[in-house]
Amino acid sequence: xxxxxxxxxxxxxxxxxxxxxxxxxxxxxxxxxxxxxxxxxxxxxxxxxxxxxxxxxxxxxxxxxxxxxxxxxxxxxxxxxxxxxxxxxxxxxxxxxxxxxxxxxxxxxxxxxxxxxxxxxxxxxxxxxxxxxxxxxxxxxxxxxxxxxxxxxxxxxxxxxxxxxxxxxxxxxxxxxxxxxxxxxxxxxxxxxxxxxxxxxxxxxxxxxxxxxxxxxxxxxxxxxxxxxxxxxxxxxxxxxxxxxxxxxxxxxxxxxxxxxxxxxxxxxxxxxxxxxxxxxxxxxxxxxxxxxxxxxxxxxxxxxxxxxxxxxxxxxxxxxxxxxxxxxxxxxxxxxxxxxxxxxxxxxxxxxxxxxxxxxxxxxxxxxxxxxxxxxxxxxxxxxxxxxxxxxxxxxxxxxxxxxxxxxxxxxxxxxxxxxxxxxxxxxxxxxxxxxxxxxxx
Amino acid sequence: xxxxxxxxxxxxxxxxxxxxxxxxxxxxxxxxxxxxxxxxxxxxxxxxxxxxxxxxxxxxxxxxxxxxxxxxxxxxxxxxxxxxxxxxxxxxxxxxxxxxxxxxxxxxxxxxxxxxxxxxxxxxxxxxxxxxxxxxxxxxxxxxxxxxxxxxxxxxxxxxxxxxxxxxxxxxxxxxxxxxxxxxxxxxxxxxxxxxxxxxxxxxxxxxxxxxxxxxxxxxxxxxxxxxxxxxxxxxxxxxxxxxxxxxxxxxxxxxxxxxxxxxxxxxxxxxxxxxxxxxxxxxxxxxxxxxxxxxxxxxxxxxxxxxxxxxxxxxxxxxxxxxxxxxxxxxxxxxxxxxxxxxxxxxxxxxxxxxxxxxxxxxxxxxxxxxxxxxxxxxxxxxxxxxxxxxxxxxxxxxxxxxxxxxxxxxxxxxxxxxxxxxxxxxxxxxxxxxxxxxxxxxxxxxxxxxxxxxxxxxxxxxxxxxxxxxxxxxxxxxxxxxxxxxxxxxx
Numbered sequence: 058x059x060x061x062x063x064x065x066x067x068x069x070x071x072x073x074x075x076x077x078x079x080x081x082x083x084x085x086x087x088x089x090x091x092x093x094x095x096x097x098x099x100x101x102x103x104x105x106x107x108x109x110x111x112x113x114x115x116x117x118x119x120x121x122x123x124x125x126x127x128x129x130x131x132x133x134x135x136x137x138x139x140x141x142x143x144x145x146x147x148x149x150x151x152x153x154x155x156x157x158x159x160x161x162x163x164x165x166x167x168x169x170x171x172x173x174x175x176x177x178x179x180x181x182x183x184x185x186x187x188x189x190x191x192x193x194x195x196x197x198x199x200x201x202x203x204x205x206x207x208x209x210x211x212x213x214x215x216x217x218x219x220x221x222x223x224x225x226x227x228x229x230x231x232x233x234x235x236x237x238x239x240x241x242x243x244x245x246x247x248x249x250x251x252x253x254x255x256x257x258x259x260x261x262x263x264x265x266x267x268x269x270x271x272x273x274x275x276x277x278x279x280x281x282x283x284x285x286x287x288x289x290x291x292x293x294x295x296x297x298x299x300x301x302x303x304x305x306x307x308x309x310x311x312x313x314x315x316x317x318x319x320x321x322x323x324x325x326x327x328x329x330x331x332x333x334x335x336x337x338x339x340x341x342x343x344x345x346x347x348x349x350x351x352x353x354x355x356x357x358x359x360x361x362x363x364x365x366x367x368x369x370x371x372x373x374x375x376x377x378x379x380x381x382x383x384x385x386x387x388x389x390x391x392x393x394x395x396x397x398x399x400x401x402x403x404x405x406x407x408x409x410x411x412x413x414x415x416x417x418x419x420x421x422x423x424x425x426x427x428x429x430x431x432x433x434x435x436x437x438x439x440x441x442x443x444x445x446x447x448x449x450x451x452x453x454x455x456x457x458x459x460x461x462x463x464x465x466x467x468x469x470x471x472x473x474x475x476x477x478x479x480x481x482x483x484x485x486x487x488x489x490x491x492x493x494x495x496x497x498x499x500x
Numbered sequence: 501x502x503x504x505x506x507x508x509x510x511x512x513x514x515x516x517x518x519x520x521x522x523x524x525x526x527x528x529x530x531x532x533x534x535x536x537x538x539x540x541x542x543x544x545x546x547x548x549x550x551x552x553x554x555x556x557x558x559x560x561x562x563x564x565x566x567x568x569x570x571x572x573x574x575x576x577x578x579x580x581x582x583x584x585x586x587x588x589x590x591x592x593x594x595x596x597x598x599x600x601x602x603x604x605x606x607x608x609x610x611x612x613x614x615x616x617x618x619x620x621x622x623x624x625x626x627x628x629x630x631x632x633x634x635x636x637x638x639x640x641x642x643x644x645x646x647x648x649x650x651x652x653x654x655x656x657x658x659x660x661x662x663x664x665x666x667x668x669x670x671x672x673x674x675x676x677x678x679x680x681x682x683x684x685x686x687x688x689x690x691x692x693x694x695x696x697x698x699x700x701x702x703x704x705x706x707x708x709x710x711x712x713x714x715x716x717x718x719x720x721x722x723x724x725x726x727x728x729x730x731x732x733x734x735x736x737x738x739x740x741x742x743x744x745x746x747x748x749x750x751x752x753x754x755x756x757x758x759x760x761x762x763x764x765x766x767x768x769x770x771x772x773x774x775x776x777x778x779x780x781x782x783x784x785x786x787x788x789x790x791x792x793x794x795x796x797x798x799x800x801x802x803x804x805x806x807x808x809x810x811x812x813x814x815x816x817x818x819x820x821x822x823x824x825x826x827x828x829x830x831x832x833x834x835x836x837x838x839x840x841x842x843x844x845x846x847x848x849x850x851x852x853x854x855x856x857x858x859x860x861x862x863x864x865x866x867x868x869x870x871x872x873x874x875x876x877x878x879x880x881x882x883x884x885x886x887x888x889x890x891x892x893x894x895x896x897x898x899x900x901x902x903x904x905x906x907x908x909x910x911x912x913x914x915x916x917x918x919x920x921x922x923x924x925x926x927x928x929x930x931x932x933x934x935x936x937x938x939x940x941x942x943x944x945x946x947x948x949x950x951x952x953x954x955x956x957x958x959x960x961x962x963x964x965x966x967x968x969x970x971x972x973x974x975x976x977x978x979x980x981x982x983x984x985x986x987x988x989x990x991x992x993x
Contacts, residue, residue: 096546096832105546105835109553124543125909127702128684135698136909161689162701210957216689241644241953242687247818247825254822255640258957270823270845344838389948390692393677400671407667408930425723433918436901441911449898456897457890459723464890471891479902487533487547489906 085117085328089490091141091149093133095126099264100150103178103309106341107150107332114335116328121488129158129217135166141314145321148174148329152309154218156368161217168361172313172322175329176357178342179306179350180264182223182283183293187256188276195280195299198260199231206237212249212258216242217372219307220249220262223283225371230301235374253277264307265291266346308350308364310357326353425459432456444494445484449476503630510857514865519562522555523862526563527869530570535577537711537903540587541812542828544571549836557840558858564836565862568829569621569870572812576613576805581606581884582896584715584903589772589808591710591938592780596793596800598714603796606882608742612750612798613805614874615742620758620806621867624813627762628820629860635814636821639766644953645964649974650767651947654774654939656981657781663794663933672932675923676940679704686949687956699912706773706941708904712917713934715900717924719893724925741878742798750802753783757806764807765814771827772811773942779807785985813863820856822846 088111092104104122111117125133130151137149151168159167184195192198202209206228213220221242225235241258243249250268253261254276261268261277265288271277272293279293283305287295296303313325332338333351342349352360432455439448453472458465484491529551533544548567552560575586580597593613600609627635642650662669682693683703694700742750757779764775783799784790793800818824823845825831834844842852849856887895904917927934958964966972 095828096542098831101546102835109550122546123909127908128698132698132701132908162684162691164698207959216684216687239956239959241956242689244686247827247831251640251818251822251824251826252643254824255643257643270847274846276822276846390681393674393681393944396670397674397678400667400674403667404671404930404932426720429720429723432897433921437911437915437918440901440905440914445902445905449901452901453894453898456719456723457894460890460893461888468890468894472894475895475898479898482536483902483906487539489539490909491902491905 085146085324086119087146088117088120088328089123089147090120091123091125091133091137091147093125093127093130093137093149093151093155096124099180099307099309100130100152100154102345103150106338106345110332110335110338110341111328113337114332116331116335119488121490123490128162128164129215130155131158131162131164131166134159134164134168134171137312138166138170138315142316144314145317145325148311148313148325150309151312153222153307153364153368156365157217157219157222157372160369160372168312168365171315172317173358173361174311174313174325175333175353176308176310176350176360177329177333178347179308180266180347181288181306182219182262183265183268183272183279184223184227184260184262184281184296185253185268185272185277185279186260187254188278189256190259190278192260192280193278195294195296198280199227202228203231203233206233207239209260210239210241210258211260211262212241212243212252213262214242214249215244216240218242219264219305221375222368222371223262223303223305225375226303226305227296227301229371229374230303235371236376238375240375269346306348306350310361329353428455428459432459439494441492442494444496445491446473446476446480446496447494449479506853506857507629507861509854510859510861511864513558513854513858514562514861519559519862520865520869522559522563523566523865523869524873526566527570527866527873528566530567531574531577531870531873532570534571534574534586536574537578537584537586537899538707538906539903540575540707540828541568541571541589542832544574545829545832545836549832549839552836553839557855560840561855561859562862562865564833565859565866566869568833569617569809569812569863569866571829572809573614573617573870573874576617576808577610577881578899580609580613580801581881582715582899583718584896584900585707585710586903587772588706588710588942589776589811590805591706591773592776592804593801593808594710594714595780595935596795596797599794599796600798600801601882601885604882604885605796605798606885607878608746608798609801610878610881611742611875612746612802614871614878616750616754616757616802616806617809618867618871619754620761620808620810621813621870622864623755623758624762624765624810625860625863625867628813628817628863632817632821635763635766635817639818640822641970642767643968644950644957645968645971646974647767648947648950648954649965649971649978650764650774651943651950653974653978653981654778654943655947656978657777658936658939658943659982659985660781660784661777661933661935661939665931668930668932669936672927672934673936673940676709676937676942677944678940679709679937680941680944683945687952697912699908699910703945704916704941705907705913706938707907708913708916709920709941710938711900711904712920713924713927713937715896716917716921717928717934719896720921720925721928722889722893724929746798749798753779753799753803754806756782756786757803757808758810760803761807761810762814765811766817767814767826771942772808773939775807775811776804777939779803816863819844820848820859823848 090104090107092101094100108120108122111120125136141147186192211224221240224238224240228235228238243252252258268277272279281296281299282293284295285304432452436448436452450472454468457468480491483489529548533539545567552563575590576593579585579590579594581601583594583598585591585594597609658673682700684701685692691701760779761775780800780803783803784793787799815827815830818826819830825834837844842855901914904913954964
């Protein structure tokens, strides 16, 4: 491939710029941070702020962030338990939303399967309406809600997340079954915020940081905040002072792989303690309007257990009524499957008919197919066992031979060259995770 | 005019030799990393942002502009040359771009993509400069019902891409729709068709399907055919840029692509698949030679590429005026703004006009840099097609696997890649079109979700789709788009 000289030039440039600020000798060489969400969300931001703080404060030489998105973090959790067990140089961002995800998506793994390290930050939730809304106060809203619950649509983040949990807690507190909350789940802050601003839903729930700019600009009217007392500089009445005994925050925490004990655990705990005290971390908290909710050790374990009970309880009540009403199965999936089967059958008939006149047309193509199938199977078997470089070289070499078997040595050289270059660029320059496998010591 | 003065101040602070170098560095890094398989624009920006943290705000914003537009552009190169789209925005480009590259016209395809991106990016940035507040307020009027209507409108584009056989086209579409059923039902949080496999909870990533069907499927198909047909000989055209005919066939698609891409980019839902494919089907409908589409029609590259970049600029409208991040990339940018004490939201323009206008000025500069960087390289990149076939296809498979694995670090994704690759090969053998499957996977879940959201808000009242004027209009337009070609054809016959 002719792409290589250019990739190298850029690789060198990136290395220079990235490596320049970290010259001092830090305590820990490498700490990987896993964000069980896509780039851009709260967990990803937490991970990237940690990366900055750890590197700038000179606590860790390099702290690459790895995104494993999906299903409120439960996909990341399952992978963390499976792939990282026994490792001591990796942490994952977690929190309340993952508790919700575990319940909602019936995750087979839970937060009891990993080592809890510490709670880091918290964010209070705000209930707000657009300024044009007829609801002036929380009382107005709750009056309409208790009269006919379904007429109020609550917009917020994904199902089972902190926003829905708070909606459920509010309903429970005013004596409405949470299963009657007409909760409209949106993906991500941007989508739900635009639906709330545009008046597409009756009322919105979101974190204070996301609502604050809109409240300052006067486009949203806050009705209540979930903190225990009024926050300085935030002129929003609490739920408690409006008669609802609810205190609630969307907290984010850190976990380590299963079975981390003794000195290894103490080492990570003291690293986190040093990080939360560092200047870059304190600056970042202010910038993102996160509350410092650092809590470690047994106190955190007790707190997490209490939160788990609460989340299971309220999400259980959401689901409870819905199964009783016996909602009919959605027609859409079955329509699609019927369409697929019908057109597939028609297509198969056409193909069989047109093939009857012709002789079977396999022949010279068989050897390449076998080679390619072998290449794919070997690649999959080797990828996480022997590492990316070997697996990719095998795939390249066998695939090249499927096209032209005359140059095994040339093909082999290119196969190894390309695999090594790709590995170095991704894993060493960009710090994306690729399995190193058998060659871990060499690369 | 007030805006023009502010913009001039923005340029005044952005234009210096040092800043231009930062812009060039940003565009180069953005394009290069964006070109790597499996690293979409959001991850590109997230990876490169730490570099800017050591700079003063103005230099950093200049570099953001470069990185953002560079990352959005980078995907089209691999799409055209290797049939391996790096992100959803460049799927439409791959259809005719790769066909052009196979005919030795890769340089022309890359050039029309680069100039189209420049034209669209610049026009869209002008629109962003002058009409942001107005556009943002219109975008807020889009609720679930309107998004459903928009998805229906996008579905009508499938009819243009279905090809000769209705059964084959609908089968492909249903395959995509069926794959789209897999994963968590967003409204209830229940898993559907996940078969207890945690990695399937989040559904099948459209990129895996695309790389599987297009890149891996094509490789398998070529290998299966190898030895039966004489291998095609690729002769690079001696002229490495666009011919006069290419120019006259490209400029209208650039403008139409911009007109389609920008407003749809402003809407906070839907991503870049809808604008690029709408542009593609509009070009096919309007073309005097619709039969060339799929076999190297330059309009099929020019339109979607322009739409893609115009949409990228459109995404910045809700971000800058309302503080709404409507894509993952925008969310990463938003986090970067906060590094400099810029609180995105409705007050951004009034609280820190200096930085905002510097950012906007740097978007213009980034666009120019993108053109400066990529025009000379088009001829160089096009030579990739001269790499001997065994090495080219071996390389494509490795890049496909690398890109897929780095999406989620999941081995199951790589298994799915080879499975969809096999399906893609079989579909090629039996002449089943691939694109309807991709559109089905993207649009099916979107349409279903918005339809059910709209009904939940209206408490099950179906009339929302006709009583909301915007929604009714969109549905009427889709009906016309679907019926008109049939009527015309009958009249002609």
